[in-house]
Amino acid sequence: MPSRLADAFRAHPVHLQPKHLHDFTSLKELPDSYKWASDEDQYRAQPDPAHHEPVPVVDLSDPNALEEIGHACRRWGVFQVVNHGVPTTVLDRMENVAKGFFSLPAHQKLKAARSPDGISGYGLARISSFFPKLMWSEGFTMVGSPLEHFQRVWPHDYTQFCDAVEEYDKQMQKLAQTLMWLMLGSLGITKEDLNWANNSNSTTTTTPRGGPKKEVAAGSSSAAIQLNHYPACPDPDRAMGLAPHTDSTLLTILHQSNTSGLQVLRDDGARWVTVPPIRGGLVVHIGDLLHILSNGLCPSVVHRAVVNRDRNRISIAYLHGPPSNVRISPVQKLVGPSQPPLYRAVTWNEYLGTKAKHFNKALSSVRLCAAAPINGLVDAKDQKNNNNAVKVG
Numbered sequence: 001m002p003s004r005l006a007d008a009f010r011a012h013p014v015h016l017q018p019k020h021l022h023d024f025t026s027l028k029e030l031p032d033s034y035k036w037a038s039d040e041d042q043y044r045a046q047p048d049p050a051h052h053e054p055v056p057v058v059d060l061s062d063p064n065a066l067e068e069i070g071h072a073c074r075r076w077g078v079f080q081v082v083n084h085g086v087p088t089t090v091l092d093r094m095e096n097v098a099k100g101f102f103s104l105p106a107h108q109k110l111k112a113a114r115s116p117d118g119i120s121g122y123g124l125a126r127i128s129s130f131f132p133k134l135m136w137s138e139g140f141t142m143v144g145s146p147l148e149h150f151q152r153v154w155p156h157d158y159t160q161f162c163d164a165v166e167e168y169d170k171q172m173q174k175l176a177q178t179l180m181w182l183m184l185g186s187l188g189i190t191k192e193d194l195n196w197a198n199n200s201n202s203t204t205t206t207t208p209r210g211g212p213k214k215e216v217a218a219g220s221s222s223a224a225i226q227l228n229h230y231p232a233c234p235d236p237d238r239a240m241g242l243a244p245h246t247d248s249t250l251l252t253i254l255h256q257s258n259t260s261g262l263q264v265l266r267d268d269g270a271r272w273v274t275v276p277p278i279r280g281g282l283v284v285h286i287g288d289l290l291h292i293l294s295n296g297l298c299p300s301v302v303h304r305a306v307v308n309r310d311r312n313r314i315s316i317a318y319l320h321g322p323p324s325n326v327r328i329s330p331v332q333k334l335v336g337p338s339q340p341p342l343y344r345a346v347t348w349n350e351y352l353g354t355k356a357k358h359f360n361k362a363l364s365s366v367r368l369c370a371a372a373p374i375n376g377l378v379d380a381k382d383q384k385n386n387n388n389a390v391k392v393g
């Protein structure tokens, strides 16, 4: 189990009381604590226009997939994939684990509650502590095996739930590696350019159920799985499912149930674009670590989840990161006299600690120099948040 990931949060405990985890279904009106006024969310007021360019959909079996991914990474920081090789049955089975868990009575779910300084378990989104209002959602985070938590919740039939998670983890890990190389390949980067990637043999998020916890070999990748539930909401326009954020990952693979809710912020920051669910499709987000690795060429995407009046929504995020011992920094091939390295080296753990402390200023806090045009594109998000940057030269 990549327990080192959990270390990042020990120094930044989040004290969210279980009382915040309401039995949402019993609320007929939106309590004030869940009402997001437009001035508390600078982006909330902008509607999602009907005629916008849609988020790219890439068919992985298409010979042009590499090129399309390159375009999507540079221009959007997000895309959807189809024909990705993950069987629909694996996605459905995992969705059923999430549905099974979230439909339990509140007191049962709380048996799996995340401790304030922990990483795994049931609770509000960790980023809740950065916002004055509560989010209309509940989550279950898994780093390492969910066995202990699942045993507490389902003492008799936890094994089938563990098996579904294990299979999901295996499939996602494979896809994450494939996507990672396609994304880097589109920038002209090969395995030889990343010395840590050569021996990055597979590791799982979840250790086999019942088996001894294995030490993760140095050089293996790490991951977390996040189950999100957004219950139907009596006043969806004033509520927020998951507040705007970027993921602190290399990349995130998101499966959403057949209800929409995910929105991405276009880099000009002016509008939210809905990412519609595609049956069997998966959403890929570029995270802050790939932003750093690509020296800002592939920007991490700001996204949020909105809620619905009549429908529950489930999403499952596979948060893929580098091996815990690896320091991520801009790839040598992408830096030169006219393109200085924009970020200092960080490990995933270190970055998660920074995120836990600075939240949306984390990326600019590891920035080395002021934003400059890269390939004609200005790193707009960074320019906006550059207050904390360490300036050199």
Ligand SMILES: C=C1C[C@]23C[C@H]1CC[C@H]2[C@@]12CCC[C@@](C)(C(=O)O1)[C@H]2[C@@H]3C(=O)O
Residues within 6 Å of the ligand: 119, 125, 126, 127, 128, 141, 223, 224, 226, 245, 246, 247, 248, 249, 317, 319, 352, 355
């Ligand atoms: C490995 C990760 C990445 C985490 C923290 C830790 C485990 C759970 C992840 C999420 C999942 C939900 C959104 C987010 C913003 C959150 O609150 O928890 C994510 C966060 C991050 O990407 O920063």
Ligand SMILES: O=C(O)CCC(=O)C(=O)O
Residues within 6 Å of the ligand: 226, 228, 242, 247, 254, 256, 261, 262, 263, 303, 304, 305, 314, 315, 317
């Ligand atoms: O529910 C969604 O669509 C978004 C979830 C998300 O952003 C996350 O888990 O990091």
Ligand SMILES: [Fe+2]
Residues within 6 Å of the ligand: 245, 246, 247, 252, 303, 317
């Ligand atoms: Fe996210």
